[in-house]
Amino acid sequence: MAKRSTTREAKVKPEVGTSIELFTGGGGLAYALHEAGFRHLLAVELDHRACETLRANVAKEYSEGAPDPKGLRSKWPLIEGDVHKVDFTRWEGKVSVVAGGVPCQPWSLGGAHKGYDDPRNLWPELFRTVRETRPKAVIAENVKGLLRSSFKPYYDYILRELEAPFERRVDGEDWGDHDKRLIKALKSTKADLTERYDVKMALVNAADYGVPQVRWRVVVVAFRKDLGLVDWTFPEPTHSEIALWHSQADGDYWERAERLPREDIVPGILPIHDGKQPWRTVRDAIRGGTTRGKKALPEPVGYKVDHPDFLHHFGWPGAREYPGHTPNDFDRPAKTVKAGVHGVPGGETVLRLDDGSIRYMTVREVARVMTFPDKWELVGPRGEQMRQLGNAVPVELGRVVADSVATALDQAEGSELRTA
Numbered sequence: 001m002a003k004r005s006t007t008r009e010a011k012v013k014p015e016v017g018t019s020i021e022l023f024t025g026g027g028g029l030a031y032a033l034h035e036a037g038f039r040h041l042l043a044v045e046l047d048h049r050a051c052e053t054l055r056a057n058v059a060k061e062y063s064e065g066a067p068d069p070k071g072l073r074s075k076w077p078l079i080e081g082d083v084h085k086v087d088f089t090r091w092e093g094k095v096s097v098v099a100g101g102v103p104c105q106p107w108s109l110g111g112a113h114k115g116y117d118d119p120r121n122l123w124p125e126l127f128r129t130v131r132e133t134r135p136k137a138v139i140a141e142n143v144k145g146l147l148r149s150s151f152k153p154y155y156d157y158i159l160r161e162l163e164a165p166f167e168r169r170v171d172g173e174d175w176g177d178h179d180k181r182l183i184k185a186l187k188s189t190k191a192d193l194t195e196r197y198d199v200k201m202a203l204v205n206a207a208d209y210g211v212p213q214v215r216w217r218v219v220v221v222a223f224r225k226d227l228g229l230v231d232w233t234f235p236e237p238t239h240s241e242i243a244l245w246h247s248q249a250d251g252d253y254w255e256r257a258e259r260l261p262r263e264d265i266v267p268g269i270l271p272i273h274d275g276k277q278p279w280r281t282v283r284d285a286i287r288g289g290t291t292r293g294k295k296a297l298p299e300p301v302g303y304k305v306d307h308p309d310f311l312h313h314f315g316w317p318g319a320r321e322y323p324g325h326t327p328n329d330f331d332r333p334a335k336t337v338k339a340g341v342h343g344v345p346g347g348e349t350v351l352r353l354d355d356g357s358i359r360y361m362t363v364r365e366v367a368r369v370m371t372f373p374d375k376w377e378l379v380g381p382r383g384e385q386m387r388q389l390g391n392a393v394p395v396e397l398g399r400v401v402a403d404s405v406a407t408a409l410d411q412a413e414g415s416e417l418r419t420a
Contacts, residue, residue, distance in 0.1 A: 013037050013072055016406040017096030017136070021076075022083060022129060023122060025050050026378065026388030027057065028370065029101050029141060030076070032398025034058070036406050040076040041068050041091055044083050050388055051080040052379035068094075083125045088132040096409060097402075098129050099139040101393045123158050127165045134194065136412075137405050138162065138222040141393050144203060146218050153179075159199050160186060162222050166195040193226035200234065204397070208237035211394040212280035213334040213369045219401060227412040235404045242271050244278035248331070257283055257331075259354065265331055282351065283330045285368040294374060300362045311377055312363035312385060319350045319360045327352040328361070334369045339390030349386065363389070371396035 016037035021030040024045040034040065043059060045051050051059075055078065062077035069077065079086055103122055130138060140162075146155050157175060160182040161167075167185045169178040185191070199222045206215040223229035245266050247253040254261045288296040300307065300315040307313040321327055327350040328334045335348045349361045361369075363385045367376060371394050378385035 015039050015072055017409060018068075018094060019097040019099055020044075020088065020091060020095050020129065020133060020135070022098065022100030022126060023103055024054060024078075025101060026053050026392045027376070028372070028392030028395050029099055029139070029398040030054075031058070031372070031376070032393065032395045033097065033099055033139075033402045034072065034076075035395065035399045036402035037072065038097055038402065038406070039069055039072055039074070041095065042079065042088075043076045044079045044081070044086055046080070046082055048080065049380040049384045051078060053377065053388060054078055056377045056379050057375075083122065083129075088129050091133045093134055095133040095135040097137045097139060097405060098126070098133060098135045099402075100126060101141040101391070102126060123161075124169070127161055130162070130165045130197075131168070134224070136224050136227060136409055138197065138220070139398075139401060139405060140220040141398075142218045142220075144216045144218060147203065157182070159201060159220070162199050162220065163197055164191070164195070165197070166192075194224060196225040197222040198225055198230040198232075200232065202234040204234070205237075206394045206397040207241075207279050207333045208239055209235070209397050209400045210239050210277070210280055211333075211369075211371055211396050212282060212285040213337060213394065215336045215394060215397075217393070217397070221401065221405060223408065223412075227409070229408050229412055232404075232408050235400050238277055238400075239279050240274050240276040241279050242274050243276045244281070245270055246273050247278040253278065253331075257287070262331060265329070279333050281331050282328050282334050282365075282369065285334075286330075286365050294368070297362075297365060297368070300359075307364075310364050310374060312367065313365070314362060316360040316362070316382065319358045321347065321350065321358055325350075327358045330354065337366055337369060337386075337390050339387045348390075370394050 014037055017039070018041050019033050019038040020041055021033065021043040024030050024043040025047070030040065030043055042062060043054065045054065054076070058076050059078035060075040062079045066077070069075065126140060154175065157179040160179060164182055164185050167182055169175065199220065201218065201220050204217060204219055206213055206217065219234070221232070221234070223232060244253070248261070249266050249270055251261060286297050288294055297310060297313060298307065300313055303315050303317055305314050325347040327347050329352060338348050349366055350358055351361045352358050363378060363382060364374065366386065366389050367378070370389050370392055378388055
């Protein structure tokens with residue numbers, strides 16, 4: 001494995017491994033793995049608009065029998081279609097990471113809450129992909145709703161199935177009966193370690209990792225047991241609300257913002273500084289601030305009139321405020337970006353400006369809150385673009401996890417070479 005660069009700004013990124021991306025959507029997690037140095041062997045996505053977005057940026061149609069991409073600059077082979085119909089056995093033993101933001105509708109607080117009975121429950125397809133490719137690691141992301149007490153038994157079952165994905169559920173077998181078999185199998189000391197995984201789960205807030213958005217998500221990471229990575233832990237948070245309060249209280253934040261201090265958003269008594277970086281705010285994302293290498297976005301111009309220098313940056317009428325539908329605050333992280341039309345459900349894409357007026361955030365502003373690069377093109381009408389963003393994994397959160405996984409795999413490989 002090539003030695004990894006210590007900077008993210010390197011013109012030529014080193015390859016750290018290969019990956020297969022499931023449920024790719026608009027590309028948040030896939031782009032994060034790409035940024036971390038994983039070469040995508042395949043991306044799979046059912047939604048047509050999301051596939052158009054991927055093709056507009058980094059993907060091309062997968063061709064049966066074509067050679068795998070040669071490097072990180074290669075286009076990602078994309079299958080637009082049902083993941084149930086994809087045979088992954090071609091890549092057995094060639095995959096470092098299988099990754100995917102498993103569709104959230106079965107578990108979302110805003111959904112029908114059908115969970116394991118929902119036909120959109122695609123965890124079984126993730127496990128099948130693992131069986132067919134035998135990756136070194138798995139990264140999966142899902143909504144916080146998966147942890148609700150009513151779903152906990154099934155969630156525990158999901159984790160056990162990932163621990164032992166080759167203990168397959170047979171046709172007609174109830175998941176509860178399968179779970180009993182898994183529990184028994186996991187007690188065995190005679191298992192093939194290449195068919196077992198060490199599984200870690202964490203509930204994380206994207207804001208704690210430099211994303212200008214409060215977004216709670218369940219992240220699951222698994223390493224093949226023969227790699228000896230049982231002690232791996234999730235990256236520690238790097239940003240905090242406490243640090244933001246301190247930055248605003250001592251004036252550093254307002255100096256960067258070139259704005260008079262506000263007294264309404266900082267507690268009267270501050271907790272002791274925790275040594276972390278401040279949470280990034282909507283102002284940071286839109287105006288540049290701590291956003292690496294990004295220029296300030298100007299105020300959007302008229303309705304459907306795109307800005308000449310920025311993709312998807314135009315005004316949209318009809319922003320409203322009422323109880324339960326309050327705007328984002330410029331000087332706080334954004335609310336969780338949702339997949340609803342124009343943010344109507346709870347004001348997730350409405351912004352209060354410094355003069356007290358409100359407006360809808362532009363698609364580009366929301367893309368920044370999701371930490372997509374400004375060059376990322378979203379295909380479809382505005383509602384479709386917002387839906388793709390709301391369903392995505394924030395790129396920066398995905399990159400933090402992918403970087404940590406890459407480092408762990410690099411260390412495991414180095415250990416194998418030293419003991420060979």
